[in-house]
Amino acid sequence: AQKVTQAQTEISVVEKEDVTLDCVYETRDTTYYLFWYKQPPSGELVFLIRRNSFDEQNEISGRYSWNFQKSTSSFNFTITASQVVDSAVYFCALSEATTGNQFYFGTGTSLTVIP
Amino acid sequence: EPEVTQTPSHQVTQMGQEVILRCVPISNHLYFYWYRQILGQKVEFLVSFYNNEISEKSEIFDDQFSVERPDGSNFTLKIRSTKLEDSAMYFCASSQQGVANEKLFFGSGTQLSVL
Numbered sequence: 641a642q643k644v645t646q647a648q649t650e651i652s653v654v655e656k657e658d659v660t661l662d663c664v665y666e667t668r669d670t671t672y673y674l675f676w677y678k679q680p681p682s683g684e685l686v687f688l689i690r691r692n693s694f695d696e697q698n699e700i701s702g703r704y705s706w707n708f709q710k711s712t713s714s715f716n717f718t719i720t721a722s723q724v725v726d727s728a729v730y731f732c733a734l735s736e737a738t739t740g741n742q743f744y745f746g747t748g749t750s751l752t753v754i755p
Numbered sequence: 756e757p758e759v760t761q762t763p764s765h766q767v768t769q770m771g772q773e774v775i776l777r778c779v780p781i782s783n784h785l786y787f788y789w790y791r792q793i794l795g796q797k798v799e800f801l802v803s804f805y806n807n808e809i810s811e812k813s814e815i816f817d818d819q820f821s822v823e824r825p826d827g828s829n830f831t832l833k834i835r836s837t838k839l840e841d842s843a844m845y846f847c848a849s850s851q852q853g854v855a856n857e858k859l860f861f862g863s864g865t866q867l868s869v870l
Contacts, residue, residue: 644797673856683764685798685846685861692856731798735855741786742811743859745798 643667644734646746653722654754661717661749663732669693671737674708674715679729679748688730691715722753757781761847761862768837769870776832776865778847784860786853787830789822791815791843792864798846804830805853837869 645664653659665674676688689699691708699706703720719726732746760779768774780787789801802812804822821833830849834841844866848859 671855675858677861682863683844683866684863685848685859687858687860690856690858733798737855740811740855741788741803741850741853741857741859742800743790743798744800745790747795747797 642746643744644732644746646730646732646749648749649747650750650752652752652754655724656721658718658720659722659751661719661730661732661751663715663717663746665713665715665732665734667734667736669736669738673735675733675735675743676706676715676717677731677733677745679731681728685731688717719751722751724753724755727751727753757860759847759849759860759862761845761865763865764863765866765868767868767870770839771836774834774837774867776834776845776847776867778830778832778862779828780830780847780849781860782828784849784851786810786850787822787824788848788850788859789832790846790848790861792846793840793843801832801845803853810853834867837867839869842867842869 672693674691677685705718707716729748729750731748733743762777787804792798802816803810819835823831844864846864847862850857
């Protein structure tokens with residue numbers, strides 16, 4: 641079974657539109673951590689955010705915001721007023737206290753922001 | 756910010772040949788990882804390494820794979836006899852403490868093409 645599901649394979653938006661990238665996870669651990677990484681065209685994986693399972697507060701960082709809902713096992717990522725530089729593949733990932741630092745990644749969502 | 760560096764960025768090899776992918780983790784990190792991403796698929800965990808030993812490995816990491824820290828700075832992944840299905844982007848990562856809530860620092864990847 642997939643531990644992390646990103647159902648949206650590709651999304652295209654016009655610059656300045658808002659866009660939400662979905663992430664649904666599955667775990668039996670009560671202590672776990674969720675991450676979002678960005679993979680720009682240059683290829684590296686860039687850390688964006690980490691949340692732990694005990695903290696359901698939503699987080700905002702500039703144009704980025706994250707909505708963590710344990711009731712639906714989701715950790716969605718919204719980009720407000722998208723820009724061309726946001727074009728990248730975005731990965732959601734899960735790590736579990738019982739498996740340490742092993743990350744389970746989703747298949748990624750490729751976001752294209754059209755000028 | 757400190758970086759994980761990987762060389763080469765691209766590697767082309769013939770099926771059955773041995774390849775060595777190289778990584779220089781962040782200098783004060785103690786835990787090292789290899790992940791791979793087959794084109795269009797999710798990023799998958801291969802192996803974690805600490806204190807000159809493999810600490811965890813996935814089913815993908817069979818006898819054809821090996822890892823080594825030959826000196827104080829490099830961390831290598833060797834594939835003894837490459838197969839077509841080994842074609843993928845290979846990411847090296849490192850972390851300080853190796854715990855579940857710690858972000859991983861990833862390199863830019865090595866794109867391996869097996870012909």
